[in-house]
Amino acid sequence: MSEMNNEFEQMLDESFKTIHNGEVLDGKVISVKPEFAVLNIGYKSDGILTADEYSNTPVDLTTVISVGDELTVKVVRVNDGEGQVALSYKRLAAEKANKRLEEAFKNEEVLKAPVVQILKGGLGVDVEGARVFIPASLVSDVFERDLNKYLDTEIEFKLTEYNPRKRRVIGDRKVLLAAEKEEARKALFEKIEVGQSITGTVKSVVDFGAFVDIGGADGLLHISEMSWGRIGNPRKHFKAGDEVTAFIKDIKDDKVALSLKFEDTNPWINAEEKFAVDTIVTGTVARMTDFGAFIEIEPGVDALLHVSQISRKHVEKPSDILKVGQEVEAKIVEFNEPEKRISLSMKVLQPELTPEEEAEEKARMEELKAKKKAEKEVAQAETATEEAEEVVEETPVETPEEVAETPVEETQETPIEETEETPVEETEDTPIEETEETPTEDEAEETPAEEEAKPEEDAPAEETEEETSDEASEE
Numbered sequence: 001m002s003e004m005n006n007e008f009e010q011m012l013d014e015s016f017k018t019i020h021n022g023e024v025l026d027g028k029v030i031s032v033k034p035e036f037a038v039l040n041i042g043y044k045s046d047g048i049l050t051a052d053e054y055s056n057t058p059v060d061l062t063t064v065i066s067v068g069d070e071l072t073v074k075v076v077r078v079n080d081g082e083g084q085v086a087l088s089y090k091r092l093a094a095e096k097a098n099k100r101l102e103e104a105f106k107n108e109e110v111l112k113a114p115v116v117q118i119l120k121g122g123l124g125v126d127v128e129g130a131r132v133f134i135p136a137s138l139v140s141d142v143f144e145r146d147l148n149k150y151l152d153t154e155i156e157f158k159l160t161e162y163n164p165r166k167r168r169v170i171g172d173r174k175v176l177l178a179a180e181k182e183e184a185r186k187a188l189f190e191k192i193e194v195g196q197s198i199t200g201t202v203k204s205v206v207d208f209g210a211f212v213d214i215g216g217a218d219g220l221l222h223i224s225e226m227s228w229g230r231i232g233n234p235r236k237h238f239k240a241g242d243e244v245t246a247f248i249k250d251i252k253d254d255k256v257a258l259s260l261k262f263e264d265t266n267p268w269i270n271a272e273e274k275f276a277v278d279t280i281v282t283g284t285v286a287r288m289t290d291f292g293a294f295i296e297i298e299p300g301v302d303a304l305l306h307v308s309q310i311s312r313k314h315v316e317k318p319s320d321i322l323k324v325g326q327e328v329e330a331k332i333v334e335f336n337e338p339e340k341r342i343s344l345s346m347k348v349l350q351p352e353l354t355p356e357e358e359a360e361e362k363a364r365m366e367e368l369k370a371k372k373k374a375e376k377e378v379a380q381a382e383t384a385t386e387e388a389e390e391v392v393e394e395t396p397v398e399t400p401e402e403v404a405e406t407p408v409e410e411t412q413e414t415p416i417e418e419t420e421e422t423p424v425e426e427t428e429d430t431p432i433e434e435t436e437e438t439p440t441e442d443e444a445e446e447t448p449a450e451e452e453a454k455p456e457e458d459a460p461a462e463e464t465e466e467e468t469s470d471e472a473s474e475e
Helices: 002-015 090-107 174-191 355-394 400-413 415-421 423-429 431-437 441-474
Strands: 024-032 036-040 047-050 070-077 085-088 110-118 122-127 130-135 154-163 168-172 197-206 209-213 218-222 243-252 255-259 280-288 292-298 301-306 327-336 341-345
Touching (some): 070 090, 090 122, 090 130, 090 154, 122 154, 130 154, 280 301
Parallel strands (some): 301 341
Antiparallel strands (some): 036 047, 110 154, 197 243, 243 255, 280 292, 292 301
16 A cells, blocks of 8 residues: 555656756746735645745735736745745846846847836836936936936936946936937027027026026026016026027027017107107106116116206205105106117206295305315315325334434444544643743734634624614615
């Protein structure tokens, strides 16, 4: 009996095929649960396919496979420790995907796959079970601050690096976008011309204008071309994403200048009728200078209100009476269409001054002139004082120490020694002894002569005093 059993087991074992780790085979699903599926693989033990070995992403197997489905799988272990065969679906898919990626890399093929993960430095893309990394710098041809918008979307890219051993498979989307834009740019410049109307989307707004995507190139809508009127801050009028219809003002190389100042909206059309002399208009103070204020009487049309035309009373400067943004009423007193110049007057709309008001204004003017004159004299005096101080500062002045150092040393070294050594000795040795011993007759005679000469020396002084008194009396 035992021999028959052994023979039966031997025949049964021979009826099943032999399998090895890494072998690829087909199996039929006979049971499915969320965490695993059981497959009949024609072996004496069934195969077990877990959810982790089905996909790299968490998945409920009951939603992707059903009983009766046939799958091609790879043997991971012939005996998983419980007498069953461990199978993998994702590893086989990854091998197939790697071959697909290798061929695409060699042929520089454009691939299209979904983004399944947002990584710190880029995007994770799934290509038939294999992962491709696209660095953030290669995702777009412009800086992308937030990559989350790409999650669960399909994107096109090319492989720039393929090294499965180091698990380095790098994709590049930027190169495709650049190539597409270049083709679009060439097509755009072949069909556009100056004066043509074109519709685009605002990409960005800066202090000096806005950049508009016109399909293949960016056109600059300068702040001066946004309106016939005055635009202070472009960001108050435009934002990214706005649709704009403009006309091409200029094309230079690959640069396009746009404008919204269409000629049929020019405010100077029929200006001679709208702004005829003696017409009373209302406008807003746009800006001021020392000689007057510019009043915007219509978007794109500024008129000059001279300081002398603001009031019947004297106005020193426009800012004493007006301020930017203030609404004023005035009469047009001059219109020059060729030069696009309009002059206004508020004064002519004001009543004449009464005699009392004229007298007060005259007194005020005289007081103002006196004040200005005094301020001018003070300013001149201050200027003269500053100039004098500068001259004094530039003149070198010796300090007391410098004066004491140089002259005193010279006086002590040379003059004093000569006086002590020679003159004093001669006076003591010779003249004094001769006088005491025996004065000569000649010396005795010379002494009265010298005394007589003293009054003669005083005479010129007296004559000088007399001449001075005579001159004074004559005057």
